[in-house]
Amino acid sequence: MLERLEIEAFLGLAAELHFGRTAERLHVTTGRVSQLIKKLERKVGAQLFERTNRSVRLTPLGHRLHDEVRPAYEEIQAAFARAVSSTRATVEVLRVGFMGAAAGQIAHQAGDMFPEREPGWRVRIREVQLFNALARLREGEVDILILALPVSEPDIVVGPVLFSEARMLAVPTSHALARRESVTTEDLAEVELVRVAGAQPGAWLSDLWPDRTPQGRPIAPGPEIETFMEALQVVASGTGAVVVGEQVTRFYTRPGIAYVPLTGTPRLDRALVWLRSYNSPAVRPFVATALEAARLLHPATPAPRP
Known part of the structure; x- marks a missing residue:
């Protein structure tokens, strides 16, 4: 069974014909490259390189093995690259900010639930602070926030109330x-x-x-x-x-x-808010998920406003 590093050492040395440059290419020592080549030659049962104090070159068997191995190795590398590219292209990140422990519970609960409902998305949770919560939203550091109402900024959409407290x-x-x-x-x-x-x-x-x-x-x-x-x-x-x-x-x-x-005052509502210019298709599904999470954690959560 061939190891990945043995194949890379063989192909690297075949390309460089120099142990030092091959070691730099693989980020290992020159001695490690020499060990890998010797190990591979023992598995093959014959020399793959002719070495002298002045030069390194492939043997006829080494040439033949190189011609057969390199296309297969490059195809494997390309397949992995395509898989990574496909994954990155289909998984989007929704950044959700919260303030306060109760809002944090809902954010994390909804964040765990959301990928099951929207497989192409994952949620990254961020805590925000009193002095910079709206600034982080406007500067694009978070996409949606759970904040205390009222929020009456013209550039911000106020979603349904998640929970209410005295x-x-x-x-x-x-x-x-x-x-x-x-x-x-x-x-x-x-x-x-x-x-x-x-x-x-x-x-x-x-x-x-x-x-x-x-x-x-x-x-x-x-x-x-x-x-x-x-x-x-x-x-x-x-x-x-x-x-x-x-x-x-x-x-x-x-x-x-x-x-x-504190009596004689309205209850303090917590709701989802986001920029009016943020038109992600994830907004509505996440709102629904957050409402479900809120009802699990706060059974008395009011019904959302129409």
Whole structure:
């Protein structure tokens, strides 16, 4: 039985007629090429090359073997190249971004399910951060995102809601509100609300840090952050508060933070969004798959909007 490297050493030496250049071609040592040729000659039972201190050349048997082996080897290489090319041409990648553990569960569940429904596709999952989620979508780093609503950008399509959760206020355990059973939006006047660095009024997520309560009381701006984990660290240090979804009670419990239900506010919806200019045929099938995954993980998921 011939080994691949023996065949490559034979064909390489037949082409180069030089042990050093053949070794460079195969990325092995000169001694390794010599061993392979000797091993092959033992299998054949005769010399395939005539060697002197000055030259290397094929024997008549070596010429005949070369003429018969090279076309077969080249056909095998071409067949593998065609197979690789065919696979690359038919498998497309859908890049899905998420923020938060609950959205991440859905993204990974849908990512596992999607290739079974659409064999020509696979899903690559990426976590995004508060400060750059929409930028990563617009810059083409991800194709679809699972984000908190509302998203009202004119260049972005908002798909169906995947799951919905009650809002809570994350406050330091040392704060007076931490001892309450619930708080209202009027109570936000008693905290400094953390906000995303560089975000402008009316921008995505800005509804989580209003400037005033419904009755007009001012709400102090808290520290600026870039990631959700950074926001939690700020709260734990006692220097701010942040409005969050109730998933935090399952995934983000930590010392120094109390999560208090925030009543009188709409639920926080999470939905699929993508650029209006993104016309991939994978969008609709993935939306359906993500909805199925969401219902498996969140049985109370609302029916999609028409």
